[in-house]
Amino acid sequence: MPPSLLDTFRVLASFDPPRGSLRGAPWEQYVSWAISQGLAPLAAYNLQYRLAGSGVPEGVMDRLMAIYQGSANDNVMKLVNFKQIVDDLQGRKLVLFGGAAFADTLYPHVAFRPVTELQLLMKRLDVDGFAGYLANHEFKPEDATGTGATKAVSDGRTVILLYSDVLGAQRREQAAGILDRALPIRVYGSSIFRADLEDAVLLTALEHARQGYEVPWLSFIDLRELVTGAQAMGGAYSRPLDVPVLLARAAEWRLERALYTSLAIVARLFPEAAPAATAAYPPLRRATRELLDRTVVGPISTPGQATALKGLERVRRLLTGQ
Known part of the structure; x- marks a missing residue:
């Protein structure tokens, strides 16, 4: 029996995919869906380097590899630019969470995890100040409706979402705990941190x-x-x-x-x-x-x-x- 869409997803979403043929997989359905779900870069790597010869049509590989290369370039551009902006920032505690915090801690290669935007949690009093700081680097206000963020800014390439009351106005004390427990990310300088593991799980469920x-x-x-x-x-x-x-x-x-x-x-x-x-x-x-x-x-x-x-x-x- 040929693999189903779910079977194909499981194999290509693995960091250690089982060896075997995917001949007969529903490629026409899978490729467009995988691209829309952010799954294409990891799938492309697995098919090219881990599952070579698994019966994948050439057109499928061409489409997926193009997304893989684009994801690698886009992630590097966004994260390097962010590092250059915040590297010298002093005296702040800004917590990076979501995709940008996961790309280098959960995935063996940064290209596997497309970063659509950067999410940062901070004290309420720091939101306007950091937005002003980003304005000096060509970031302008964006509509934050539906994101849960206090403010959103963009330089036309990267959207940065700024959160303060991430758990709502009634749970500011709990949100402050996320800041207190955050772990430093040395590569981004002294002011950028990441949520600890349990907080990262809950913030992901909250986003869902x-x-x-x-x-x-x-x-x-x-x-x-x-x-x-x-x-x-x-x-x-x-x-x-x-x-x-x-x-x-x-x-x-x-x-x-x-x-x-x-x-x-x-x-x-x-x-x-x-x-x-x-x-x-x-x-x-x-x-x-x-x-x-x-x-x-x-x-x-x-x-x-x-x-x-x-x-x-x-x-x-x-x-x-x-």
Whole structure:
């Protein structure tokens, strides 16, 4: 039996893909979908260098490799430019999270994880000052609607989202804890940090919930690597999750339902990650789990689905505790 779309996704989303043929895979469906989901660079590398001769049509390789090269160039441009801007910044604590914080800590090559924007958490009083600092480097205000960010700026190539009350105005103390626990990123100078592992997991689940799970599947690879301890790397996230700490923070942030939903999706998509994901499930009522499985986890875990979840705004409210 030829591999299904889900089978093809699992093989090509692995950092250690199993050897074997993908002959007969649904390439026409997979390629366009994978490009839209941010999966193409990792897939291209696996097909070119890990699974050579696996029966891939030449046109498929050409399209995917073009995306791989573009991702490598775009990521390097964005991250090097950001480093040049913030390298000499002194006396601040800005926490880089999301894709830009994951590209070099979860992925064996920075090209594997396309960085669409940079996300930074900071104290409320630092938002205007840092936006002004970025204005000196040709960054201008952008519309931040729907991002959860306090402000957004762009230089026409890179969007930077500035967050303060990332957990909402009622949980500023919990957001301050993210800053307190953040780990330094020496390559970006003395003012840039990254969220610790448990905070990174919860911020990823929060992003999923805020977007009603209309997120690129690349984000589920991020979460897979976070919950399994980034075994392909040797960096800040290469350790086991502290599950009691994670669950305590999820309860404080009122993100238990979002955490369950994101972990349940990872468990369905990646059987090898299921033990780590299920071990971190928060203690929800059975009826709540069944509702989330039926209305969110099942539909979102179906590759190639183009339709939005029914009652999207209700889903957002349910998962973010609003």
